[in-house]
Amino acid sequence: MDLKLSKEYEDFRQEVRDFCEKSKDQMPGPREIGASDPKRQAWQKLLIEHGYTARTIPKEYGGYGAEPDVLKSRIISEAFTETKTLGGLSNQGISMFVPTLLELGTEEQKKRWIKPTLEGTHVWCQGYSEPNSGSDLASLQTKAHVEDGMFVINGQKIWTSGAHESDMMFCLVRTEPDAPKHKGISYLFFETDNPGIDRRLLPNMTGAASFNEVFFTDAKVPMDQIVGERGDGWNVCNATLKHERGMLGDPNAAGTRLKTIIDMMHEETLDGQRLIDNPVYRDRLVQLQAEATAMQYHGLRLLTASIKKENPGLSRLIVKLQGCELNHQIASFAVDLLGELGVLYGQTPLVRNNGTWQFSYMYDLGLIIGGGTAQIQKNIISEHGLGMPREPKVGQPKPAIPA
Amino acid sequence: MEFCLSEEQKLLQDSVGGYLASVSTVEKIRETATGDEAMSKEIFDGLTELGVNSVLIPEEHGGMGMSLLDAALIQEMIGRHAAPVPYLANAGMAVVGLNEAGTAEQKEVLFPKIATGEARIGIAMSERTGAREDAKVTLEGGTLNGRSLFALDTGSATDFIVCDNEGGLHLVKADAAGLEITAMGTIDNTRSVGELKFSGTPAQPLSSENEKGLAASKMLAAGRVLAAADTLGAAQMMIEKAVAYSLERKQFNRIIGSYQAVKHMCAEMAAGLDPCHSLLWYAAYAADAIPEEAELASMHAKSHISEIGTMCARKSTEVHGGIGFTEVLGLHFWFKRIGFNRQLLGGPTSIRAEAAKLQFG
Numbered sequence: 001m002d003l004k005l006s007k008e009y010e011d012f013r014q015e016v017r018d019f020c021e022k023s024k025d026q027m028p029g030p031r032e033i034g035a036s037d038p039k040r041q042a043w044q045k046l047l048i049e050h051g052y053t054a055r056t057i058p059k060e061y062g063g064y065g066a067e068p069d070v071l072k073s074r075i076i077s078e079a080f081t082e083t084k085t086l087g088g089l090s091n092q093g094i095s096m097f098v099p100t101l102l103e104l105g106t107e108e109q110k111k112r113w114i115k116p117t118l119e120g121t122h123v124w125c126q127g128y129s130e131p132n133s134g135s136d137l138a139s140l141q142t143k144a145h146v147e148d149g150m151f152v153i154n155g156q157k158i159w160t161s162g163a164h165e166s167d168m169m170f171c172l173v174r175t176e177p178d179a180p181k182h183k184g185i186s187y188l189f190f191e192t193d194n195p196g197i198d199r200r201l202l203p204n205m206t207g208a209a210s211f212n213e214v215f216f217t218d219a220k221v222p223m224d225q226i227v228g229e230r231g232d233g234w235n236v237c238n239a240t241l242k243h244e245r246g247m248l249g250d251p252n253a254a255g256t257r258l259k260t261i262i263d264m265m266h267e268e269t270l271d272g273q274r275l276i277d278n279p280v281y282r283d284r285l286v287q288l289q290a291e292a293t294a295m296q297y298h299g300l301r302l303l304t305a306s307i308k309k310e311n312p313g314l315s316r317l318i319v320k321l322q323g324c325e326l327n328h329q330i331a332s333f334a335v336d337l338l339g340e341l342g343v344l345y346g347q348t349p350l351v352r353n354n355g356t357w358q359f360s361y362m363y364d365l366g367l368i369i370g371g372g373t374a375q376i377q378k379n380i381i382s383e384h385g386l387g388m389p390r391e392p393k394v395g396q397p398k399p400a401i402p403a
Numbered sequence: 404m405e406f407c408l409s410e411e412q413k414l415l416q417d418s419v420g421g422y423l424a425s426v427s428t429v430e431k432i433r434e435t436a437t438g439d440e441a442m443s444k445e446i447f448d449g450l451t452e453l454g455v456n457s458v459l460i461p462e463e464h465g466g467m468g469m470s471l472l473d474a475a476l477i478q479e480m481i482g483r484h485a486a487p488v489p490y491l492a493n494a495g496m497a498v499v500g501l502n503e504a505g506t507a508e509q510k511e512v513l514f515p516k517i518a519t520g521e522a523r524i525g526i527a528m529s530e531r532t533g534a535r536e537d538a539k540v541t542l543e544g545g546t547l548n549g550r551s552l553f554a555l556d557t558g559s560a561t562d563f564i565v566c567d568n569e570g571g572l573h574l575v576k577a578d579a580a581g582l583e584i585t586a587m588g589t590i591d592n593t594r595s596v597g598e599l600k601f602s603g604t605p606a607q608p609l610s611s612e613n614e615k616g617l618a619a620s621k622m623l624a625a626g627r628v629l630a631a632a633d634t635l636g637a638a639q640m641m642i643e644k645a646v647a648y649s650l651e652r653k654q655f656n657r658i659i660g661s662y663q664a665v666k667h668m669c670a671e672m673a674a675g676l677d678p679c680h681s682l683l684w685y686a687a688y689a690a691d692a693i694p695e696e697a698e699l700a701s702m703h704a705k706s707h708i709s710e711i712g713t714m715c716a717r718k719s720t721e722v723h724g725g726i727g728f729t730e731v732l733g734l735h736f737w738f739k740r741i742g743f744n745r746q747l748l749g750g751p752t753s754i755r756a757e758a759a760k761l762q763f764g
Contacts, residue, residue: 287707
């Protein structure tokens with residue numbers, strides 16, 4: 001047990017902090033953060049050159065080429081957060097498609113797609129979920145048949161984050177209709193301005209729109225725009241899951257949010273009394289602090305396991321469920337602290353912090369549902385963490401009652 | 404940066420846990436809980452032989468000079484097996500108090516006796532976490548007067564460390580003149596608590612350092628970390644018992660562990676309790692390595708792990724159904740142990756009020 005960083009890592013932290021301070025003038029402003037903005041792309045190149053993004057992607061494909069080191073990745077992300085420095089581009093091309101290509105793409109595909117994706121020339125979205133295939137993703141029904149040497153796609157995707165801002169999409173479609181559910185899927189990729197593709201924004205309850213419905217009507221895709229073999233798409237999309245690539249969330253995020261709330265409790269008053277002096281609000285605050293502390297150190301425990309290349313088992317499986325729930329509760333607490341002020345939203349008199357807390361309260365509920373619902377997480381925890389059996393499928397013959 | 408248990412610590416936990424698994428059986432717990440003895444002498448002697456009483460005693464006094472984290476890992480195993488033995492007060496809080504404020508002579512006399520189990524120190528400081536019934540102990544002319552409720556290990560103690568109303572600490576012999584010990588019956592018969600009445604009772608002060616109550620605060624923080632560890636171990640066991648039972652018990656031709664309603668209760672327990680290990684490690688580690696964070700960390704650990712432990716105690720009982728509500732399986736020993744720990748040295752709500760005061764005034 002030792003919470004101190006060794007000299008090598010302390011030096012590295014200092015190096016990253018120095019870079020952040022020195023490079024501020026080259027950082028894109030709030031209106032220059034789109035992936036296609038030249039200033040944003042120059043910033044991205046600078047970050048790659050220093051190894052502060054695309055760190056472990058091999059040099060030959062446009063990355064920095066460092067050995068994976070989760071602690072260094074964590075230090076980079078912390079230093080960028082604390083100095084309020086804009087980090088590397090993030091989209092599903094960088095987080096999902098590039099690792100998939102590295103794992104299973106052909107040499108030609110890696111050479112052709114990885115570098116422009118890292119540099120922001122291509123922005124990707126992920127076509128997985130469908131209206132009738134959410135938690136049970138492998139039941140997806142969007143189909144592709146072969147006609148004149150092309151895949152021809154028909155069907156519909158939903159919850160496609162960022163599709164309206166993406167020029168490329170990687171997508172799971174059923175190409176082998178007669179094969180069993182998991183064996184009939186292929187992993188295709190294509191341009192989103194393909195004439196057979198219609199992207200429609202789907203506004204969510206926060207009033208913002210970040211995901212889309214995507215409709216396919218005879219959308220044609222060349223036969224070589226596939227990763228892996230036909231029918232092997234389920235394995236392809238799962239291949240990246242076994243690699244972490246430093247993708248742990250920021251374990252201090254909840255603590256940072258609570259600090260903002262504590263500041264607010266010192267400023268806001270109710271009947272002239274500061275909220276920080278109200279015993280009931282204090283109780284709820286400390287309850288959340290304790291939970292955030294537990295999750296913060298839980299994050300360090302997982303980080304240590306990752307450094308030591310140990311499998312943390314159940315400890316990893318609980319993170320999505322507990323982390324999203326905690327964030328939602330923190331937002332809920334902040335809204336309650338503000339009371340009627342907490343329902344103000346949009347450009348309106350007296351609104352606090354642009355209605356951020358109300359936004360978070362709704363958005364975080366979306367995160368509890370998205371990426372595997374809380375209920376699916378509980379299935380995963382009980383089955384893979386506690387060794388409990390899957391619920392038997394309905395419609396199977398009833399076992400005979402033993403005599 | 405390394406936030407995990409060392410190989411030695413895992414070994415320590417395995418050896419204490421392994422021993423307790425073999426001796427602290429449900430039958431043994433039941434025998435002690437329903438019998439006249441305040442503790443299982445067999446288990447206490449066995450643990451003493453393993454050296455657990457001396458982990459916090461400094462090496463120059465013949466102890467192991469280990470950290471509060473090591474003591475917490477032992478306590479976690481004691482809670483896991485609901486072992487009816489004193490540990491938290493005697494090997495934990497008392498040793499911390501003596502280390503902080505004891506005179507050279509007091510340490511020289513008591514440490515070897517604690518190590519061998521000859522002395523067992525009870526602790527009377529419940530009033531420091533909030534007095535009930537207006538109980539208080541005052542120091543007048545070198546003797547103690549008044550009373551202290553919920554003193555720990557009154558049934559097995561040979562000596563007590565008593566905290567007076569100003570945070571001063573005093574050593575009192577269990578058979579001192581003017582000391583009356585009355586057992587208090589609690590839900591949890593695996594540990595003993597009682598009322599101490601003092602009338603002109605002779606007491607030996609721990610050194611003057613403790614006048615500001617610093618030593619008492621450190622003892623309290625250590626006690627809270629250890630109580631949290633006990634609950635953590637007990638709750639972990641209750642989850643395992645619930646899962647195991649759900650894989651045996653059948654209803655409607657299926658094991659109940661295949662129903663999502665049951666699986667989700669088990670997942671909620673596990674998801675809540677797993678980060679508690681990290682919280683406990685941090686709080687115990689802070690006591691030795693990050694003193695400026697230690698007090699708040701002990702409060703977070705005690706209050707949060709009590710809340711999660713209580714949730715597990717309830718849900719595990721529900722997974723067991725009617726038989727969990729009876730005394731047949733012995734599950735209630737763990738349920739009650741967690742319930743007792745929850746209130747011990749400050750319940751969650753009152754500890755959170757303290758934590759708020761510590762941070763925000």
